[in-house]
Amino acid sequence: MTSIRPTHTTAAPLTDLVAGLDLVGDTTSPVPISGVSLSSQEIQPGWLYLALPGRQRHGAEFACAAVDSGAAAVLTDPEGAGLLDGLGVPVLVADDVRAAMATVSARVFGHPSRRLTTLGVTGTNGKTTTVALVKAGLMAGGRLAGTIGTIGFRLGGEELRSSRSTVTTPESPDLQALLAVMVERGADAVAVEVSSHAMALNRVDPIEFDVAAFLNLGRDHLDFHHSIEDYFEAKAKLFDAGRARSSVVWVDDGAGRVIADRVAAHGQSRLITAGTGPEADYRMSDYRPVHPLGGVATVTRGGEDLTLELSLPGVYNMVDAVVALAMLEAVGLPAEAALRGLSKAQIPGRMQRVDLGVGAPLVVVDFAHTPQAVEAALQSLQGIGTLITVLGCGGDRDAEKRPEMGAVAARLSDVTIITDDNPRSEDPAAIRAEVMAGARAAQRAGTQLIEVPGRRAAVENALQMAGGDTVVAILGKGHERGQILADRTVDFDDVEEAARAWSRAGEEGDPDARAHDA
Numbered sequence: 429m430t431s432i433r434p435t436h437t438t439a440a441p442l443t444d445l446v447a448g449l450d451l452v453g454d455t456t457s458p459v460p461i462s463g464v465s466l467s468s469q470e471i472q473p474g475w476l477y478l479a480l481p482g483r484q485r486h487g488a489e490f491a492c493a494a495v496d497s498g499a500a501a502v503l504t505d506p507e508g509a510g511l512l513d514g515l516g517v518p519v520l521v522a523d524d525v526r527a528a529m530a531t532v533s534a535r536v537f538g539h540p541s542r543r544l545t546t547l548g549v550t551g552t553n554g555k556t557t558t559v560a561l562v563k564a565g566l567m568a569g570g571r572l573a574g575t576i577g578t579i580g581f582r583l584g585g586e587e588l589r590s591s592r593s594t595v596t597t598p599e600s601p602d603l604q605a606l607l608a609v610m611v612e613r614g615a616d617a618v619a620v621e622v623s624s625h626a627m628a629l630n631r632v633d634p635i636e637f638d639v640a641a642f643l644n645l646g647r648d649h650l651d652f653h654h655s656i657e658d659y660f661e662a663k664a665k666l667f668d669a670g671r672a673r674s675s676v677v678w679v680d681d682g683a684g685r686v687i688a689d690r691v692a693a694h695g696q697s698r699l700i701t702a703g704t705g706p707e708a709d710y711r712m713s714d715y716r717p718v719h720p721l722g723g724v725a726t727v728t729r730g731g732e733d734l735t736l737e738l739s740l741p742g743v744y745n746m747v748d749a750v751v752a753l754a755m756l757e758a759v760g761l762p763a764e765a766a767l768r769g770l771s772k773a774q775i776p777g778r779m780q781r782v783d784l785g786v787g788a789p790l791v792v793v794d795f796a797h798t799p800q801a802v803e804a805a806l807q808s809l810q811g812i813g814t815l816i817t818v819l820g821c822g823g824d825r826d827a828e829k830r831p832e833m834g835a836v837a838a839r840l841s842d843v844t845i846i847t848d849d850n851p852r853s854e855d856p857a858a859i860r861a862e863v864m865a866g867a868r869a870a871q872r873a874g875t876q877l878i879e880v881p882g883r884r885a886a887v888e889n890a891l892q893m894a895g896g897d898t899v900v901a902i903l904g905k906g907h908e909r910g911q912i913l914a915d916r917t918v919d920f921d922d923v924e925e926a927a928r929a930w931s932r933a934g935e936e937g938d939p940d941a942r943a944h945d946a
């Protein structure tokens with residue numbers, strides 16, 4: 429599978445594509461360019477090869493291969509230029525190669541974002557949820573909407589499959605191409621998750637969003653950003669002058685208040701605040717859970733009270749929905765359509781109910797993979813029935829969170845089954861031991877704590893214990909379709925595994941007899 433590209437792209441002279449950019453090299457070459465790519469393996473004849481540094485190698489090392497595949501020119505940075513010699517095609521060099529790449533990519537595809545209503549969402553938690561909620565509202569209003577983010581790329585009900593769909597925000601050549609594909613297929617709106625990486629690495633330049641939203645700031649990605657301040661500033665860039673015509677900001681969050689003040693100070697974007705305080709333009713109040721998996725709240729805006737219903741549990745999802753509602757109204761969607769769409773929205777791998785039929789336990793698959801997210805997910809499942817939680821932690825990721833995740837799960841569950849997530853290069857048993865240590869320390873009397881190597885076995889174990897009045901929470905992998913082991917990725921889907929485990933459990937005995945045994 430390769431990256432997605434539109435069927436038709438009109439070739440433009442290289443000179444036009446780089447006009448006004450701060451570049452050196454063959455800037456006057458009129459060679460026609462009909463596409464762009466960061467990968468030599470995807471280059472087609474007549475495309476521009478973007479030779480950027482990666483984690484292991486510099487893209488310039490693959491420039492010869494790109495030219496062999498038909499690259500008509502190469503854009504690189506000064507380090508890359510030093511690696512190139514006698515390529516036989518024009519070479520352009522930019523100090524800020526990512527900014528140049530973003531502009532050239534938008535131009536190659538004819539600035540597709542200008543033909544779409546664009547909605548961007550940033551924040552540490554809730555981007556995927558908010559983007560999906562925004563899409564549900566747009567679709568209810570009769571708009572054909574696309575989404576770009578962690579759970580992939582979609583247009584209406586269709587998944588746009590791409591080799592690059594494991595990112596949150598694609599690199600600018602892939603993002604612009606994806607927007608062009610959406611335009612080509614009749615989309616009129618797109619909701620984009622904007623990660624901090626995206627802002628730091630110029631991925632959404634030079635898009636001017638119709639509306640951008642800020643949700644919250646938590647600790648994350650400190651392996652990439654040098655400090656929490658650095659991480660915040662990356663996200664805050666989405667609210668600089670010229671980035672968005674309207675800005676929706678959740679001001680209960682301290683970082684949100686800083687952003688709101690900045691937007692008010694530069695005055696180049698319409699500021700819309702959302703929160704629980706009386707000063708918020710969209711004020712959320714009176715949240716009530718609707719069991720088993722829903723909620724309702726009042727949203728007051730412009731002196732009017734609206735009732736916002738959701739088929740997702742937890743106040744955090746309602747927060748995302750209030751932000752989504754404000755975004756939808758900012759782009760002119762009637763409140764009635766927005767509320768209707770939001771009320772039914774479901775999100776793959778986010779508090780997703782696995783339909784197992786009558787008499788089955790309530791099984792929920794969620795992507796919670798931080799202590800905060802595990803807590804939020806499990807809090808929203810309290811008081812429904814005996815709660816069995818299955819969770820593990822990913823390898824090659826922040827190890828400090830492991831005991832914390834184990835502790836939260838043990839504190840909030842009747843049965844906690846510790847198993848594997850994506851072990852990657854680490855020893856799964858060692859990861860489980862770290863999670864178990866936290867869980868053991870937090871275990872309450874009368875609850876069970878079990879370690880089960882192998883995620884499939886753990887899910888089976890949980891479903892064998894479960895009965896009609898049990899809730900099973902399978903956390904950490906959500907929408908993921910594979911499990912990353914040391915040397916390979918195997919097919920693995922928590923929703924399918926749960927369904928299979930339930931039917932297998934049914935074959936092995938009477939479910940009613942199994943209830944409560946936990």
Ligand SMILES: CC(=O)N[C@H]1[C@@H](OP(=O)(O)OP(=O)(O)OC[C@H]2O[C@@H](n3ccc(=O)[nH]c3=O)[C@H](O)[C@@H]2O)O[C@H](CO)[C@@H](O)[C@@H]1O[C@H](C)C(=O)N[C@@H](C)C(=O)N[C@H](CCC(=O)O)C(=O)O
Pocket residue numbers: 466467468469480481482483484485486487488490594595596597598599623624625626
């Ligand atoms: C994991 C990671 O950091 N990947 C980045 C890295 O790719 P890489 O390590 O595979 O690159 P490499 O193997 O060193 O090769 C260097 C370059 O040569 C090219 N190449 C390589 C081999 C070849 O045969 N031909 C060829 O052209 C590669 O396409 C690459 O551009 O260098 C590339 C060029 O700079 C980046 O595009 C790429 O970002 C990808 C999109 C990525 O996933 N980045 C992560 C860090 C990211 O952005 N994550 C956030 C997560 C947000 C969240 O979790 O909230 C996101 O927004 O997705």
Ligand SMILES: Nc1ncnc2c1ncn2[C@@H]1O[C@H](COP(=O)(O)OP(=O)(O)OP(=O)(O)O)[C@@H](O)[C@H]1O
Pocket residue numbers: 551552553554555556557558578596621643644744745747748778794795796800801802804805
């Ligand atoms: N408004 C919010 N405030 C705090 N936590 C939230 C909020 N919205 C969602 N969350 C938590 O964040 C978790 C991840 O939600 P979601 O996938 O929508 O976020 P994300 O920003 O896309 O994160 P990721 O990039 O890791 O997927 C949820 O399971 C929930 O626990």
Ligand SMILES: N[C@H](CCC[C@H](N)C(=O)O)C(=O)O
Pocket residue numbers: 797821822823825849850904905908
């Ligand atoms: N975007 C996150 C997702 C983690 C999901 C969890 N299943 C894991 O593997 O830790 C990451 O790659 O760190």
